[in-house]
């Protein structure tokens with residue numbers, strides 16, 4: 847019998863249960879996310895030969911939030927403004943920190959700074 851080597855720990859796989867990931871064989875216990883070390887029993891994502899759980903994969907390689915520059919996972923709620931994407935919690939007025947909703951009037955100051963209408967009017971007033 848040909849000995850199968852685990853792609854994770856390089857030890858032979860003697861158990862009956864092995865997983866095929868990235869066209870290689872793994873001990874079930876060796877398939878874990880390289881970031882949070884959680885066991886990947888169902889779906890896993892890979893990039894450059896490394897394995898990631900869904901969350902960490904999207905954190906790393908997914909669309910980035912314009913506000914905090916962190917990745918956006920598919921389960922995160924997002925807001926869009928122009929062609930930028932923000933976490934719901936990052937979509938706030940930079941003056942009063944009020945969370946803005948889609949469709950609410952806002953004034954973009956530069957790439958990722960925007961203020962609510964109220965603050966915009968106030969700042970115009972004070973100049």
Ligand SMILES: [Zn+2]
Pocket residue numbers: 852853854855856857872873875876
């Ligand atoms: Zn292994």
Ligand SMILES: [Zn+2]
Pocket residue numbers: 879880881882883884898899900901902
């Ligand atoms: Zn993970």
Ligand SMILES: [Zn+2]
Pocket residue numbers: 911912913914915916932933935936
């Ligand atoms: Zn964010």
Ligand SMILES: [Zn+2]
Pocket residue numbers: 939940941942943944961962963964965
């Ligand atoms: Zn505001």
